[in-house]
Amino acid sequence: MTAVNGAVEDLTGRRLVVVTGASSGIGRAAAVDLARRGDQVVLVGRDPARLQAAGSQVRDASGLAPELFRADFAVLDDVRRLAEKLRAAYDRIDVLVNNAGAIVLQPVTTVDGFELSIQANHLAPFLLTNLLRDRIGRMVVTASGAHRSGALDPGDLNLPLRRYRALTAYGTSKQANILFTAEAARRWSDVYAHCFHPGVVRTRFGNESRLVAAGMRLLPFRSPEKGAETLLWLVNSDPARLRNGAYYYNRRLRRPLRKAADPQLADRLWAASAKAVGLDG
Numbered sequence: 502m503t504a505v506n507g508a509v510e511d512l513t514g515r516r517l518v519v520v521t522g523a524s525s526g527i528g529r530a531a532a533v534d535l536a537r538r539g540d541q542v543v544l545v546g547r548d549p550a551r552l553q554a555a556g557s558q559v560r561d562a563s564g565l566a567p568e569l570f571r572a573d574f575a576v577l578d579d580v581r582r583l584a585e586k587l588r589a590a591y592d593r594i595d596v597l598v599n600n601a602g603a604i605v606l607q608p609v610t611t612v613d614g615f616e617l618s619i620q621a622n623h624l625a626p627f628l629l630t631n632l633l634r635d636r637i638g639r640m641v642v643t644a645s646g647a648h649r650s651g652a653l654d655p656g657d658l659n660l661p662l663r664r665y666r667a668l669t670a671y672g673t674s675k676q677a678n679i680l681f682t683a684e685a686a687r688r689w690s691d692v693y694a695h696c697f698h699p700g701v702v703r704t705r706f707g708n709e710s711r712l713v714a715a716g717m718r719l720l721p722f723r724s725p726e727k728g729a730e731t732l733l734w735l736v737n738s739d740p741a742r743l744r745n746g747a748y749y750y751n752r753r754l755r756r757p758l759r760k761a762a763d764p765q766l767a768d769r770l771w772a773a774s775a776k777a778v779g780l781d782g
Contacts, residue, residue, distance in 0.1 A: 518736065519543040519587065519594050521574075521626065522601030524551035527643065527699055529558065530725040531598065531732050536563035538737075543568045543591075545583065545601065574601050574625035577613045577778060584632035594636045596736050599626040600643040602674070608665035615777065616662050622674035624658075627681055628778040634692070640685065641735045642696035644678040644748060648761045651676030655766070655773035676761045677770060679748050684767040686746025693740040698750040702728035 518535050522528040524546030536542045536559045544559065544567050546552035552569050560566045568590070572583040587594065602622040609617040615624060630640060650672030654660045661670035682696040700723045734752045735743065743749075748757045756762060775781040 515539050515541060516595035517541045517543065517591055517593065518596040518598065519545060520598040520600060521545040521572075521629070522643070524548055524555045525725075527702055527725045527729040527732060528598070528600040529555045530729040531600070531736075532559050532567070533562045534726075534729065534733055535736065536565070536567060539563075541565075541567075543570065543587070545570045545572055547571065547573045547601075574621040575611045575617055577611075577620070577625065577628060580625045580628050581632065584629055587633060588636065591636065593638065594633060596639045596641065597630060597633060597637050598641050598643075598732065598736070599630065599678075600641075600732070601626065602643060604667060604671045606667045608662050608670075610659075610662065614659075616659050616670060618661065618670040618674045619658050619677065622671070623677035623681065624774055624778055626678075627774045628780070630685070631775075631778075631780055634689065637692055639693040639736070639740065640682070640695070641732055642678050642682050642694070643732065644682070644696040644698055644757075645672075645675040646698045646750070647672040648676040648679055649758055651760065653677055653680070653760070653766070653770065655769040658773060658777060677774075679757050679761040680763070680767040680770050681774070682748070683746040683762070683764070684771045687764070687767075688771070693743070694746055695735045695743060696748050697731040697735060698748070698755070699723070699728035699731060700751070 518540050520528050520532045523532045523544035532542045532544055542559055544555055549571055556567050556569050570583055572579045605617045611617055611620050650668050652669055653673050653676045661673055679696055682694045686694040702723045702725055731749055731752050744754055748755055
């Protein structure tokens with residue numbers, strides 16, 4: 502099976518789509534587009550005010566108010582509660598968009614004992630997806646070309662804390678996203694799994710740094726709507742015309758660097774992640 506370029510096929514009917522990180526950036530842009538086309542969209546976000554604002558934008562676009570769920574991916578108990586609420590509310594989730602993420606400029610250890618980037622960007626969506634696994638038909642993961650700077654060691658998920666560099670920590674979590682997607686496709690034959698690089702998008706990333714925030718405003722980065730294009734294409738395309746477990750950029754199949762395409766590393770990461778979030782039993 503190979504990727505096909507061109508217009509989004511949009512062959513599906515109305516679906517239930519859960520979008521994490523939906524309160525801003527490409528998550529919100531994707532949620533608005535999906536709601537406008539008629540999907541039932543469920544928004545997950547950390548900040549209540551931004552989540553409400555995103556919900557209002559989706560309602561204005563579609564005429565229907567979406568369901569909103571607040572969860573902080575820096576707290577794994579929040580993720581567990583979110584999964585319980587989603588399971589109680591929906592018998593099936595046609596598409597889970599694992600889009601929530603952050604770039605962390607200073608070393609931070611979460612209440613669960615993990616470096617914040619690897620937890621928020623990988624362990625939390627790994628946990629959420631596993632807890633919803635029997636409900637999900639398709640999963641799309643927001644990865645990044647920043648996986649090139651990753652230095653993943655499944656034996657020590659907190660390795661970036663030793664000599665912290667924000668881009669290395671972020672790249673490591675994005676390397677984990679790509680490996681997780683491929684391994685999910687291998688383990689779960691009944692779930693379609695794809696990941697993508699959205700390009701360099703003007704978002705709220707790094708807003709705590711004046712320099713980064715100024716660059717986001719002034720440099721010719723992609724808009725969130727442009728960044729969401731490949732996400733939407735993956736959600737709407739016939740999965741038979743995509744490669745399961747693969748990585749995409751600009752609606753084209755791409756091969757990530759070898760360190761993000763190693764099946765043995767993906768298997769080790771899965772085992773380490775399951776242990777980290779308490780699913781190894």
